[in-house]
Amino acid sequence: MSMTDPIGDMLTRIRNGLQARKTVVASPASKTRQRILDVLEREGYIRGYTRTDSEGNKATLSIELKYHEGEPVIRTINRVSTPGRRVYSSVGDLPRVHNGLGISIVSTPKGVLSDAEAREGNVGGEVLCTVF
DSSP: OOOSOHHHHHHHHHHHHHHTTOSEEEEEOOHHHHHHHHHHHHTTSEEEEEEEEEGGGEEEEEEEEOEETTEESOSOEEEOSBTTBOOEEOGGGOOOGGGGTSEEEEEETTEEEEHHHHHHHTOOEEEEEEEO
């Protein structure tokens, strides 16, 4: 069976792993997922990730979750733009998450960026998810 929302699936795996206090969660690999994880790592929400290629051309991502004093660093992680409802935003209308304490991850012509990086580069795009 094909997966209709692979990004939403990865975000749900991260959310479930944080609730279960896991240190590592696994997800199927894709370039878009890796770019989203790059942003999360740059902004300090995860420790990192590794890509492992296995037989049958199926690669997986092992995502290392981050905790601070026993509490997850990521409090909420929500999908904004879904396959059934795409959400696009210009650079002036990019959403601020919790008044700038969280981030929005945006797919732009310059790549997948955080909302602050998109404002700095003066580009808008598809709002993939919000993280706080």
